[in-house]
Amino acid sequence: EDQVTQSPEALRLQEGESSSLNCSYTVSGLRGLFWYRQDPGKGPEFLFTLYSAGEEKEKERLKATLTKKESFLHITAPKPEDSATYLCAVQAKGGSEKLVFGKGTKLTVNP
């Protein structure tokens, strides 16, 4: 069974304090790993898709990396507006459109 575990569940940072969020996964052949940002009362907002181990993608202060067992979302010099819940999801090979989500990491960045 495909599974996604995110850690930590919650993270508090001071503005400018860099850190990383972890997404560990087990999947029967990875088709893609997705990172989303979700603000309270809103739908998930797409950030990145990673397809193979060693791949990296960046967007502003965020950088996502992928290994065969986990993905990291690195946040460099975060700002209060980066506060949100970050969701990781995997999609398995085989044609199914199912995304399996982790429970998310709630990030709070204090000014």
Add this chain to the structure above:
Amino acid sequence: NAGVTQTPKFQVLKTGQSMTLQCAQDMNHEYMSWYRQDPGMGLRLIHYSVGAGITDQGEVPNGYNVSRSTTEDFPLRLLSAAPSQTSVYFCASSSPLMGGYGYTFGSGTRLTVV
């Protein structure tokens, strides 16, 4: 270009009532899905569609029906609402032709069943 539009945003139902959650997208995406999000749990797939006339079950399909008569619309029907269906429901769409494709989500429908 509105993206994915869900209606209503909020709904309260009595146990046993039926209703339809609406979802429409204007991006000509082939794939559409319904997820539910509950506290302490990840988003879980209810039903999905890979094109007009084609639907399939996800992880938690019981108590829900879907149909896809057009590319744009993918309504979710609750047949006989139960308190266990109290949740936030998200519709999403995607296309494999999108570069680095990821699903676009709607803003959600918050449903309470009393």
